[in-house]
Amino acid sequence: MTPFAFTRAAATDEALRLAAAPAARYLGGGTNLVDLMRETVERPATLVDVTALSTAIEPEDGGLRIGAGVRNAALAAHPAVRRDYPVLARALLAGASAQIRNMATVGGNLLQRTRCTYFYDVEGSRCNKRVPGAGCDARDGFNRIHAILGASQACVATHPSDMAVALAALDATVHCTTAQGTRTLPLVDLHRLPGDHPEIETVLEPGELITHVTLPALPDGTRSTYRKVRDRASYAFALVSVGAALRVEDGRIADVRLALGGVAHRPWRATQAEAALRGLPATRASFEAAAAAELAAAVPLRDNGFKIELARRTITAVLAELSGVDA
Amino acid sequence: MPLTVNGATVPLPDDPRVSLLDLLRDTLHLSGTKIGCNQGACGACTVLVDGERIVSCLALAVQYDGRAVTTIEGIADGETLHPLQAAFIEHDGFQCGYCTPGQICSAIGMAAELGRGMPSHVTGDLAATVVLDADELRERMSGNLCRCGAHNGIVAAILDVYGPAKVDQEVAA
Numbered sequence A: 001m002t003p004f005a006f007t008r009a010a011a012t013d014e015a016l017r018l019a020a021a022p023a024a025r026y027l028g029g030g031t032n033l034v035d036l037m038r039e040t041v042e043r044p045a046t047l048v049d050v051t052a053l054s055t056a057i058e059p060e061d062g063g064l065r066i067g068a069g070v071r072n073a074a075l076a077a078h079p080a081v082r083r084d085y086p087v088l089a090r091a092l093l094a095g096a097s098a099q100i101r102n103m104a105t106v107g108g109n110l111l112q113r114t115r116c117t118y119f120y121d122v123e124g125s126r127c128n129k130r131v132p133g134a135g136c137d138a139r140d141g142f143n144r145i146h147a148i149l150g151a152s153q154a155c156v157a158t159h160p161s162d163m164a165v166a167l168a169a170l171d172a173t174v175h176c177t178t179a180q181g182t183r184t185l186p187l188v189d190l191h192r193l194p195g196d197h198p199e200i201e202t203v204l205e206p207g208e209l210i211t212h213v214t215l216p217a218l219p220d221g222t223r224s225t226y227r228k229v230r231d232r233a234s235y236a237f238a239l240v241s242v243g244a245a246l247r248v249e250d251g252r253i254a255d256v257r258l259a260l261g262g263v264a265h266r267p268w269r270a271t272q273a274e275a276a277l278r279g280l281p282a283t284r285a286s287f288e289a290a291a292a293a294e295l296a297a298a299v300p301l302r303d304n305g306f307k308i309e310l311a312r313r314t315i316t317a318v319l320a321e322l323s324g325v326d327a
Numbered sequence B: 001m002p003l004t005v006n007g008a009t010v011p012l013p014d015d016p017r018v019s020l021l022d023l024l025r026d027t028l029h030l031s032g033t034k035i036g037c038n039q040g041a042c043g044a045c046t047v048l049v050d051g052e053r054i055v056s057c058l059a060l061a062v063q064y065d066g067r068a069v070t071t072i073e074g075i076a077d078g079e080t081l082h083p084l085q086a087a088f089i090e091h092d093g094f095q096c097g098y099c100t101p102g103q104i105c106s107a108i109g110m111a112a113e114l115g116r117g118m119p120s121h122v123t124g125d126l127a128a129t130v131v132l133d134a135d136e137l138r139e140r141m142s143g144n145l146c147r148c149g150a151h152n153g154i155v156a157a158i159l160d161v162y163g164p165a166k167v168d169q170e171v172a173a
């Protein structure tokens, strides 16, 4: 690990000031950043611990306001999340282990970096995300876990977060702060596709702090859930995951929000599938057609073609479960 | 409030790179907490911080200023074993024993979570009271690997202490 200075912020303005130091980074639970620092993938000169900031979960405008410092376990256990946003509780509970969920924060979970093994392999692999312009050993390498949607020649990595997929499906808003002021972003616009610059993963400016996330209320009668498919039953990253919220009225799809994990460089809001579903009868045929519409643009790599079929089946199964149609 | 380990005040390391795990093992010579993967993937380094289980390998010691850490060395009551320690012996909850301190600390943290009504990935109804059956237990303990495959004994030992009717969810923590 490269030497660094450790600081702790007691307030937002203090965090912004401390983060103005050269090569400074915010520190949440540290479960991703400390690991990447140990591997020397990340080499910050200063860490600013922001876990004391915004640790509350509060009702707001009929929805929920979630501080960036809230731990993943606390969010999953919160009564309002379990009652009103099961997709979020289930996504959180499907992630990592109980120990890591006790440490990980909402802000850190959103900004955790890819699990592409070449990205981690500082000594042995070429990676455009780690060293811009170096090349990408995953593109023609072992890419079973990599992207099928929105990838580029430069990078085929996926975003590993489960929580972010649920937040994408829930139309969450991210609230951020810099010395210049505050702004809000739809969660689906926080992460970028890799394009020619996979090293730039979000639209955040250097030093920009995530303060909290807000969730709008879901319309009455909406059901939501999260399904994660992985290599073992627990404690593994998603190969494919689906977060969905669905409202059926008189047998027709009145409202649907669908997001996919494990398939792209960002949580993938399935807008094509949603458009295809609205107003249709809630039947298996509708769900299958919508999944096919979304996945029409999918491009398999050498080892990950199975993800296309897996995503198709998982989308269909989740929508069938939520609508009560026989799966 | 300073950092404490098993009740004793401990100075923070000068170098912020020192993990909580390294502080425990290398500085305090509390070698009960084990180092496995050093990347959060095995649970051998699990300790309790203010009663919550964490992996100490991904924790910088300086992050835990003011917190109370409990390790496997701190869970017995003098010469009297913690009930889980006794149950692990009774049920052969280990072979080589390397994962055992992490398993036991993790199970103590799990019981506190159950007491607070924390659901898990396999919980059917997120609003219902959870009953710790073997499925719930395996899911909740999935952050602790055992390379010897002593899982049957581990599950039996933990169910013996924290199984159905053993943890009162209304009263506990």
Ligand SMILES: Cc1cc2nc3c(=O)[nH]c(=O)nc-3n(C[C@H](O)[C@H](O)[C@H](O)COP(=O)(O)OP(=O)(O)OC[C@H]3O[C@@H](n4cnc5c(N)ncnc54)[C@H](O)[C@@H]3O)c2cc1C
Pocket (backbone or CB within 6 Å): A025, A026, A027, A028, A029, A030, A031, A032, A033, A034, A035, A050, A068, A069, A094, A095, A096, A097, A100, A103, A104, A105, A106, A107, A108, A109, A110, A111, A112, A113, A160, A161, A162, A163, A208, A209, A210, A211, A235, A236, A237, A238, B039, B040, B041
């Ligand atoms: C073994 C293992 C298994 C895992 N399995 C899963 C899994 O199945 N599913 C899953 O979703 N995740 C999984 N994870 C990843 C885990 O969820 C993340 O490591 C965790 O959510 C990161 O949160 P943190 O608070 O520890 O972030 P940190 O490591 O502290 O920070 C991560 C990044 O976020 C930045 N940051 C933190 N807070 C803020 C803020 N408020 N504003 C701006 N920037 C900020 C940091 O600068 C850093 O770049 C796993 C991790 C491990 C180690």
Ligand code: SF4
Pocket (backbone or CB within 6 Å): A114, A116, A117, A118, A119, A126, A127, A128, A129, A130, A135, A136, A137, A138, A139, A154, A155, A156, A157, A198
């Ligand atoms: S897929 Fe992206 S992260 Fe992985 S090696 Fe290629 S450039 Fe690096």
Ligand code: FES
Pocket (backbone or CB within 6 Å): B034, B035, B036, B037, B038, B039, B040, B041, B042, B043, B044, B045, B046, B055, B056, B057, B058
């Ligand atoms: S040594 Fe900490 S989880 Fe493996």
Ligand code: FES
Pocket (backbone or CB within 6 Å): B093, B094, B095, B096, B097, B098, B099, B100, B145, B146, B147, B148, B149, B150
């Ligand atoms: S008893 Fe040997 S690793 Fe678990």
